[in-house]
Amino acid sequence: MDLFTKYNIPGPRYTSYPTVPFWQTDSFNSNAWKECISTNNNLEKPISVYIHLPFCESLCTFCACHKRITKNHSLETPYIDAVIAEWSHYFDLFGKKPTIAELHLGGGTPSFFSPESLDKLLKGIFQYANKAEAIDFSWEGHPNNTSFEHLKVLNNHGFERVSFGVQDYDPVVQKAIHRIQPFENVERVTRQAREIGYTSVSHDLVFGLPFQTKTSIENTINKTLELKPDRISFYSYAHVPWIKGNGQRGFNDDDLPSGPEKRELYDFGRQMLEANGYFEVGMDHFAKTSDPLFTAMKNGSLHRNFMGYTVQNTSMLIGLGASAISDIGNAYAQNSKDIKAYENSVANGELPLLKGHIMSPNDVFLKAQILNIMCRFGTTWKVSDWDTKDLFLLIQKLKEFEEDGLVEIHSKGLKVTPLGIPFVRNIAMLFDAYLLQKKGTENLFSQTV
Structure with missing residues (x-):
């Protein structure tokens, strides 16, 4: 059996540990979350903020x-008023203005919102916060509706990094995923971002989409490559049609590349990217050697959280907006996914929490182990x-991975080999105490490879 067939199983992407399906929600409530905030409230250090902007004009399938x-x-x-009000509730908990070093706008489609709305949002956020001296502010733009004004307004607030969702340029693939966007639109927003002063432009590509081939x-x-983005994300399409409301329809399972075909697409794409000066950072990300993300990987400071890979390693990430997730080091919390319920909770002076998890000492220890594997390959x-x-x-389970050439085990740890990097999720799964107790993960996670 080849390694791909052996290890292509459902598994987490480990933007958190424990992963959301295994949160122990019974012991979590609003008061417990507030207590965690107050006991972990070291506001002398900068924090991270993620803002979820959920609206889209059309469904990408x-x-x-x-x-x-x-x-x-x-x-x-x-919605903007609710996000600002939610942030003001956190300000009341903090008792002082926090300093924000990392800020990300995700979605949904942030560029659904007008430049004026985004300007109002950020003015509201910084009514209750200060900016760090060294900031990393980023946002996700849709090439079809991102305007010069969007780019300019956000840059005026300190945003110097933007990622554009490209996925695939092939018309057949674009039609299948309901994401028609001409190359000219991507070229325009990339050029405009650089003219305005963005220092990092990223393009997001996806492999494993319906009707995709090596040619596409x-x-x-x-x-x-013609547009020379600073970073390229090369994501594996996560096929999870059982998740309610995810929109994965408009094509059949038979339209997707088979497991081995999908693996070939990844290998082919990675070789192309590396041949053109983009090197793999962690999982899914490629960057030039001059990029801070690549530097962070090399010097061991790369971090991973709900926003993906980052050069910032703050002790507190506050998620604002419907469905947003917060991570404060010893606890997680997720906001209500229902937008109206979210807005009503905030209007009533409440934190709009849906569920959460208070971490045990063993959770904290295993989280550090998994982060090391995902970020430092060891x-x-x-x-x-x-x-x-x-x-x-x-150790007994790792020995099989060692026999397959995926890891090297030593007396006080392990190192992932170059052959093992595509299987890093599988390696991290061996440290997941909750996953090891669970029988069956078929309808929880996407395939690992």
Whole structure:
């Protein structure tokens, strides 16, 4: 059996640990979350903020994000007001203005909102916060509706990094995923971002989409290389049609590349990117050697959270907006996914929480191990950190990976080999105490490879 067939199983992407399906929600409530905030409130250090902007004018049928499809732009103002009000509730908990080092606008489609609405949002955020001296502010733009004014307004607020969702340039693939966008639109927004002063422009590509072939991947990457983005994300399409409201329809399972074909698309795309000076950083990301993301990987400071890979490693990430997730180091919380319920909770002076998880000491320890594997392709430990039985079982399972050439085990840790990098999710899964207790993950996670 080849390695791909052996290890292509459902598994988490580990933007958190424990992963959301395994949160222990029974012991979580609003008061517990507020207590965690107050005991972990070291505001002398900068924090990160993620803002979820959920509206989209049309449904992209590959997308598994939380979103609402509408062309009603009168929804902008009440939603922006709710996000600012939610942030003011956190300000009351903090008792002082936090300093924001990292800020990301995601969606949904942030560029659904008018430049004026985004300007209002950010003025509201910084009414209750200060900017760090060194900031990393980024946002996601749709090439079809991102205007010069969008780019300019956000740049005026300190945003110097933008990512544009390209996915694939092939017309057949674009039709299948309901994402028709000409190359000219991507070229325009990329050029405008650079003219305005953005220092990093990223293009997001996806492999494993319906009707994709090596030819379409080659054409897409060649067109992408013409525009010389600073970073390229090369994501694996996560096929999770069982998740309610994810919009993955309009094509059949038979239209998707098979497992081995999908693997070939990744290998082919990676080779093209590396041949043109883009090198793999963590999982899914490629950057030039001059990029801070690549530098962070090399010096061991790369971090991963709900926003993906980042050079910032703050101890507190506050998620604002419907469905947004917060991570404060020893606890997680997710906001209500229903937009109206979210807005009503905030209007009533409440934090709009849906669920959360208070971390145990073992959670914190295993989270660090998994982060090391996902960010640094290796980890170390002290034998005293482990229950003897758990460590013995881990080593026994790792030996099979070592025999397959995916890891090198030493007395106090492991190193992922170059052959093992595409299987890094599988390696991290061996450290997941919740996953090891669960029987069956078929309808929880996408395939790992």
